[in-house]
Amino acid sequence: MKEKVIGNRASRLDAVSKVTGKAKYTDDFFEREMLVGKVLRSPHAHALIKHIDVSKAKSLEGVEAVITHEDLPKIKFATAGHPWSLDPNHRDVADRLILTDKARYVGDSIAAVVATDHLTAEKAIKLIEVEYEVLPHVLDAEEAIKPDAPTIHDEKKDNIISSFGQAFGDIEQDFQQADYIMEGVYETSIVQHCHLENHTAYAYKDTDGRIVIVTSTQIPHIVRRVVSQALGLSWGKVRVIKPYIGGGFGNKQDVVIEPLTAAMTLSVNGKPVRYQLSREECFIGTRTRHAIKFYMKTALSKDNRLKAIHIKAFSNNGAYASHGHSIIMSASSKFRPLYHFNSVKVEPKTVYTNLPTAGAMRAYGVPQICFALESHLDDICKKLKLNPIEFRKRNLISLGHVDPLSKIKVRSFGIPECIQKGKELIKWDEKKKSYENQTGEKRRGLGMACFSYFSGTHPVGLELAGARIVMNQDGSIQLQVGATEIGQGSDTAFAQMAAEVLGISMDMVRVISTQDTDIAPFDTGAYASRQTYVSGAAVKKAALEVKDKVLKIASRKTGLKVEDLDIVDKQIVEKDLGTPLCSLEEIAMLSYYDRIHAEPIKSDTSENIRTNAVAYGVTFAEVLVDMVTGKIEVLEIYNVHDSGTIINPSLAEGQVHGGVSMALGYALSEKLMFDEKTGRPLNHNLLDYKLQTILDTPKIGVGFVETYEPTGSFGQKSIGENPAISPAPAIRNAVLDATGVQFNKLPMNPQAVFEKFKDEGLL
Amino acid sequence: MIINGKSYTKKIDPLLRLIDFIRDEAKLKGTKEGCGEGECGACTVIIDGRAVNSCLVLAASVNGKEITTIEGVSQGKLHPIQEAFIEVGAVQCGYCTPGMILSTKALLDKNIDATEEEIKESISGNLCRCTGYQIMIEGIKKAQDKLKKR
Numbered sequence A: 001m002k003e004k005v006i007g008n009r010a011s012r013l014d015a016v017s018k019v020t021g022k023a024k025y026t027d028d029f030f031e032r033e034m035l036v037g038k039v040l041r042s043p044h045a046h047a048l049i050k051h052i053d054v055s056k057a058k059s060l061e062g063v064e065a066v067i068t069h070e071d072l073p074k075i076k077f078a079t080a081g082h083p084w085s086l087d088p089n090h091r092d093v094a095d096r097l098i099l100t101d102k103a104r105y106v107g108d109s110i111a112a113v114v115a116t117d118h119l120t121a122e123k124a125i126k127l128i129e130v131e132y133e134v135l136p137h138v139l140d141a142e143e144a145i146k147p148d149a150p151t152i153h154d155e156k157k158d159n160i161i162s163s164f165g166q167a168f169g170d171i172e173q174d175f176q177q178a179d180y181i182m183e184g185v186y187e188t189s190i191v192q193h194c195h196l197e198n199h200t201a202y203a204y205k206d207t208d209g210r211i212v213i214v215t216s217t218q219i220p221h222i223v224r225r226v227v228s229q230a231l232g233l234s235w236g237k238v239r240v241i242k243p244y245i246g247g248g249f250g251n252k253q254d255v256v257i258e259p260l261t262a263a264m265t266l267s268v269n270g271k272p273v274r275y276q277l278s279r280e281e282c283f284i285g286t287r288t289r290h291a292i293k294f295y296m297k298t299a300l301s302k303d304n305r306l307k308a309i310h311i312k313a314f315s316n317n318g319a320y321a322s323h324g325h326s327i328i329m330s331a332s333s334k335f336r337p338l339y340h341f342n343s344v345k346v347e348p349k350t351v352y353t354n355l356p357t358a359g360a361m362r363a364y365g366v367p368q369i370c371f372a373l374e375s376h377l378d379d380i381c382k383k384l385k386l387n388p389i390e391f392r393k394r395n396l397i398s399l400g401h402v403d404p405l406s407k408i409k410v411r412s413f414g415i416p417e418c419i420q421k422g423k424e425l426i427k428w429d430e431k432k433k434s435y436e437n438q439t440g441e442k443r444r445g446l447g448m449a450c451f452s453y454f455s456g457t458h459p460v461g462l463e464l465a466g467a468r469i470v471m472n473q474d475g476s477i478q479l480q481v482g483a484t485e486i487g488q489g490s491d492t493a494f495a496q497m498a499a500e501v502l503g504i505s506m507d508m509v510r511v512i513s514t515q516d517t518d519i520a521p522f523d524t525g526a527y528a529s530r531q532t533y534v535s536g537a538a539v540k541k542a543a544l545e546v547k548d549k550v551l552k553i554a555s556r557k558t559g560l561k562v563e564d565l566d567i568v569d570k571q572i573v574e575k576d577l578g579t580p581l582c583s584l585e586e587i588a589m590l591s592y593y594d595r596i597h598a599e600p601i602k603s604d605t606s607e608n609i610r611t612n613a614v615a616y617g618v619t620f621a622e623v624l625v626d627m628v629t630g631k632i633e634v635l636e637i638y639n640v641h642d643s644g645t646i647i648n649p650s651l652a653e654g655q656v657h658g659g660v661s662m663a664l665g666y667a668l669s670e671k672l673m674f675d676e677k678t679g680r681p682l683n684h685n686l687l688d689y690k691l692q693t694i695l696d697t698p699k700i701g702v703g704f705v706e707t708y709e710p711t712g713s714f715g716q717k718s719i720g721e722n723p724a725i726s727p728a729p730a731i732r733n734a735v736l737d738a739t740g741v742q743f744n745k746l747p748m749n750p751q752a753v754f755e756k757f758k759d760e761g762l763l
Numbered sequence B: 001m002i003i004n005g006k007s008y009t010k011k012i013d014p015l016l017r018l019i020d021f022i023r024d025e026a027k028l029k030g031t032k033e034g035c036g037e038g039e040c041g042a043c044t045v046i047i048d049g050r051a052v053n054s055c056l057v058l059a060a061s062v063n064g065k066e067i068t069t070i071e072g073v074s075q076g077k078l079h080p081i082q083e084a085f086i087e088v089g090a091v092q093c094g095y096c097t098p099g100m101i102l103s104t105k106a107l108l109d110k111n112i113d114a115t116e117e118e119i120k121e122s123i124s125g126n127l128c129r130c131t132g133y134q135i136m137i138e139g140i141k142k143a144q145d146k147l148k149k150r
Helices: A015-019 A055-059 A118-127 A171-176 A220-231 A258-267 A279-285 A326-334 A366-384 A388-395 A415-426 A428-434 A490-502 A531-558 A584-593 A649-668 A727-739 A750-759 B018-025 B080-088 B097-110 B116-122 B134-149
Strands: A035-041 A047-053 A063-068 A109-115 A129-134 A160-162 A166-168 A180-187 A200-205 A211-215 A238-242 A273-276 A291-300 A306-318 A343-352 A442-453 A464-471 A477-481 A509-512 A565-568 A571-574 A580-583 A602-608 A615-626 A632-642 A700-704 B044-047 B050-053 B066-068
Touching (some): A015 B080, A035 A258, A171 A306, A171 A343, A200 A258, A211 A220, A211 A258, A415 A428, A415 A615, A531 A571, A531 A584, A580 A584, A615 A727, B044 B097, B050 B097
Parallel strands (some): A477 A509, A632 A700
Antiparallel strands (some): A063 A109, A180 A291, A291 A306
């Protein structure tokens, strides 16, 4: 009997090293005589830099270098963690210098110091004299595109990074023929990833004169490219090493601190320099999640079918483009394979403002559009007195649906079952009945929200993944991948895949968790929930190649045909009979030491995935709302996912718990705030920025509907980002159910709820 | 001071934080820094039986005290808390894990029968962005069972 490894609750490969504190993160490595880098940040939201005097800072004892934009190449570069595009029209916006020549937000990097220790570096920062000419600033996206708004980048006079939209069908006709037209405005706030490990890196020149950067990143191969571009170096002159990382959630799918870290080491002739961000710097100096305002307008027929949707969106991108317009483009693509519309028109504007830069964050624009759409659908149901579940089910697309624009085909479709399962878990019908006609101070309500999401970025981006396997003399293997383990558990899932194909146990698979661009296979990294789907295909391909090589040797040894052989539980067996013929170890030994045929068994391969798989899910939530204090308590919450085959239920549940927890904060408490008058951040620390603690987190229920995705190497689809998408609108809809009040802006923190209740005359 | 049973006698800068002494002088890198302001709990160590954020303590102030870091939790083999965290899957990126384990240990060393509420209270100063905490509570309950059976 062949043992199944796929679907097992295998323990994480790195669990022991992490619980014992032995796992090494970027800050845990030393180089001798490591110097310290620090940055002078702008106190102004928008200002010209007239003059910088670094002479006093330079003369301080212990200071080895002070650098400004004048010391660095005048090369504007793009930082987004996307694969390079050979087509110049599809490249990210190159709008950054390593150190800026104009301050565009409070916190912008003006100058850098390299010194022997932190204290000296801090002192030197204070000695740098900058003469600013303060300019008017703008923080709101809709304000920023008005004709009299200050221009933030000269290359985009109107502050619009892009307004490229998507549309299909005859939307005008659908609205003309509509029986009902519904409108709503929905808005999300700026939030932050809050990975526990801040951005940190160190760099030095090796003995060949190449720059080596050790960094906490999700995308080592892209870091290599962007650092090279920013410094005008040949790409092979840079080597990037990614050890264990303390979370990323998209904030490390961006090349944030590495170009400056490299510039720092170059400024001291290649001596090692460490550049760590403090928590406060991490809040403002890295990336945030875009606040997006949606104007939704929907056409319906009188049999309650969705006909057309017209969405106008204003996406607040902050001071630099980073992932820029890709975020709203992702949002406007990924919501589509869920409900049937005859026509869709999305008109987005991605806009520069004088705020910290927004970039990638878990589910890349989709939590924002899901909040708008799923809230809007419940508002429609409220107005038309419809059952929100039946309304959604009535309008779902079906298996085989092909998106008219992306051409992505739905080949597995578990959302109807997800809805059914969620409904049962929360006891929807039973509770709905008992919560009718509540009038007290504390009211209960139920809500739900659905989502669709992709597995990777095809057809927009390249989906290339690499895997390498080397078989040892005992039949165990080293598996090396270019995709990065960032806590989500991909290394363990890859090991399960390799073990499954090769008929070996998990303890015979060693995954090399560190990516070093000199030796790790090329892969674009950890993002877009692509690893199990995209990189998993490369792992399977590599494992199949190794298996084929093993069986060829076994065939030579036994005289049986390759197709009649298999590997089961570390034994070569005759397939049909199941009879063991020899051990895998014997074959591995022959591969190393056979005097005539020796050739160690290995595979080094890539997979270029040109399909996408649509994953689905739903959140059901029950809330208790205190009508006097405005406190919203989530009593029960269930996320049910169709992510195809679940490779490892334990890891998948972990993703759901974490994603829902993050989304609870998004719904109820998290908001990065800025002073309107100055653009200064007000709560850029973990005390005043309210992310979920254990005391805030309710019990999170998890369910899976396991479909089989034909394009997945093992039937799998995405799971990593998905759980963070639908909880916020589900909670919002539960609050609507409990109170009749439409919260169209996140977060629903006690202050916002209190103010809204007052506006509605409830207080 | 005594860290994990080993005595350290050293002349130090009076402004040196305990976390820096642990990481840079004692070279114990398992203690992590997430904020440097006592907000996240990643740098939790046990000082004379109490879980404390080592970023908020000056090294000089713990002269003569006994300190346990994550490296001192497993002596030869994994501690039942560590085993339980692995078995239930309470680890993801791992950056909060050492602090979480030490907060748990400080609690269970004193009160092996801690209720769920007491467990939550005791790790409410340890932030985790990956796990949503629930599996951690399962892990801590499992650790209680394991410790009681010992």
